Amino acid sequence: MLPCWFYLPLFPDYIMCSGEKWGDPPVPAVSPPTSLGWGGWELLVPALPSWHPPPPFLKDPGIWAPSPLPPALVPADKASGCLSVVPAWGRPGGGPGLGRAPGSAGSKSRRADFVDPESEGLCRVGAGTRPPSSAQRPAQTDQRLQFKDYSGDVWGSGSTHTRNTPAVPGEPNLLRLCSGPWSLAGRGQRLGQESPQPRRDPTMESVQKQWPKVVSAYQYVLTFLFMGPFFSLLVLFLLFTSFWSVSVLYLVWFLLDWDTPNQGGRRFEWTRNWAVWKHARDYYPIKLVKTAELPPDRNYVLGGHPHGIMCIGTFCNFSTEANNFSKQFPGIQVSSAALASLFHFPIYRDYIMSYGICSVNRWSLDFVLSQRRLGQAVIIMVGGAQESLYAIPGKHCLILRNRKGFVRLALRHGASLVPVYSFGENDVFNFKVFATNSWQYMCQITFKKIMGFVPCIFWGHGLFSANSWGLVPFARPITTVVGRPIPVPQRLDPTEEEVDHYHMLYLEALEQLFEDHKESCGVPASTHLTFI
Structure with missing residues (x-):
């Protein structure tokens, strides 16, 4: 007044x-x-x-x-x-x-x-x-x-x-x-x-600080599940509207760019450095632990474990710069391998390629490791989509005993094997497990053989309430530990004995890595890895 x-x-x-x-x-x-x-x-x-x-x-x-x-x-x-x-x-x-x-x-x-x-x-x-x-x-x-x-x-x-x-x-x-x-x-x-x-109300202040983290974690889930189908339907829908030319032009580009996922993808550093990934990192939180140096004078094959539901820890640490992978391992350019079927979705394929993700097939991985520039690394989720059926909170089951293709890849290129384990990956969602002799389990296996991935029943909490069901992951710490490299000689045509030998060395190194870090990551001392 x-x-x-x-x-x-x-x-x-x-x-x-x-x-x-x-x-x-x-x-x-x-x-x-x-x-x-x-x-x-x-x-x-x-x-x-x-x-x-x-x-x-x-x-x-x-x-x-x-x-x-x-x-x-x-x-x-x-x-x-x-x-x-x-x-x-x-x-x-x-x-x-x-x-x-x-x-x-x-x-x-x-x-x-x-x-x-x-x-x-x-x-x-x-x-x-x-x-x-x-x-x-x-x-x-x-x-x-x-x-x-x-x-x-x-x-x-x-x-x-x-x-x-x-x-x-x-x-x-x-x-x-x-x-x-x-x-x-x-x-x-x-x-x-x-x-x-x-x-200031401390509760309100904490909510304001937590909200960007929750949204960042939630958008990753929505992108992982719905971005591919949504843009596929959108491109199809536009064909019957006055914007049909947009769909036609993109489909032409789609056909001309068909082989890019098999040639290392097309990465953009600005997408890998988005601030949204730092918010998602802080939500869980996600950490990257380095146990040994990875000299840039050689190539590497990294085995990622476990697969979990959505490979959250692996994506955040290796496909983005949320935890500064390029600074912790200077000179190493890592490419993540994903299902080839994901690159059949329009728009979505370009989105995931911008993070340095390539197709997980022999031609694509050979292309990456055959570059003249050393320091190339590929990370493969060895257990694959089937391992997501064992993404039970508190359990550590890996489908690895008969998975030897990544060892053959390392022998062909003389790339060192590096075990990587993400503690807490299986804890971010609740998971419905079906008995192996049930018809639900048989449907999951059949669907996986046809489509390449397994439909799972999982849930987190709601976006606006922690006491409701939803797709927001639980805020559980995820710690990704990068183990010591295992030197592998180059064999253009490796024998089965050589493959089994280095496969066994890898299993032992992975188990030792788990035992050395499990207690510091909140895993009980009585828990051990289970290889299936």
Whole structure:
């Protein structure tokens, strides 16, 4: 509200109790504060600047009859340079108008009570006495507004420390009124209890910080499940609309670009560095642990375990820069291998190729490891889609005993084998397990043979409630540990004995990696890997 309204008699008490506040920026207060009392309440406000004309109630003593305040109201030891002017309750002649102040028997004196900060009591100053000069006033930086009744109880208080301090809910909105060097609470003295400072609700703050992480984790699930089918239907739908040319042009591009997934894909570093992946990393959280160096003077075949439902840990650590893989392993360019059928979905194929994902077939992997530039690495989810049937929380079952194709690949190119295990990958979703002799399990296996992936029944929690079912993964820590490389000689036509030998070395290295890090990753010491 405009400052001029605070100069009117009686009106400041009314508007301040209704929640109005001083609307203009605070002006330098160079005069001592003024205390206005009315109706059993006292309002301590800073006086006007010395260059401002005094308000009417200081000019016309006939309207206001100053009288001494009760000593318990404003003790001299708690007031710092306060000019107290108290309105009378009625005119001297009696009647309902202005006159006698409470506690004064027919007082008609026209004087103000000035509380000298150097004195121990109230000193009486005549009506013509001027307030102390600016040189006598102590410079203060904190002001306090308070309503007090005559019993000394605090009705409300507020403080202002800076020019732009916002009002605190529940306090009188006069925070901008008390600013400048003159302070009622200077030198550590307060006229009442300490006013509460604005505080943020920790629950609301945590929700605001957690929300981007939840959305980032959720969008990965939606992209993994629905992006391919959605854009396939969209391209088909546009063929029957006026935008049919868009679908035709893309399908032409789709056919011309058919072999790109078999030639290492088409990566873009800007997609790998999206901030959304850092939010997703922090949601679980996901960590990348390095146990040994990977020199860039050779190539590598990394075996990723376990597959889980969606390979969340492997994707975040190797297909994005959320955990700075390129900085932890400088000189190594890693490509993730995915099902070839995923590259048959329009738009979706281009999206996943931008993260350096290529097709998991012999021609594609041979192309990557045959590059003239060394330091190439491919990470293969050895257990494949079938391993997702064993993505049971708390279990560590790997389909690996008869999976030897990745060992042959390493022998053909002389690439070192590197075991990689993601602790917590199976814990981010609840999973429905069917018995191996049930018809549901047989349907899953049959579907996998036809389509290349297994339909699973899994669930997390809801987007807006942790107590409901949904597709938001549970926030369980995922720690991906990269083991030591196993040197492998180059054999263009490896024998079965060589394949079995290095396969056994790999199993032993993976099991040792699991045993060395399981307890630090929250896995009980009694838990062991199970190879199927």
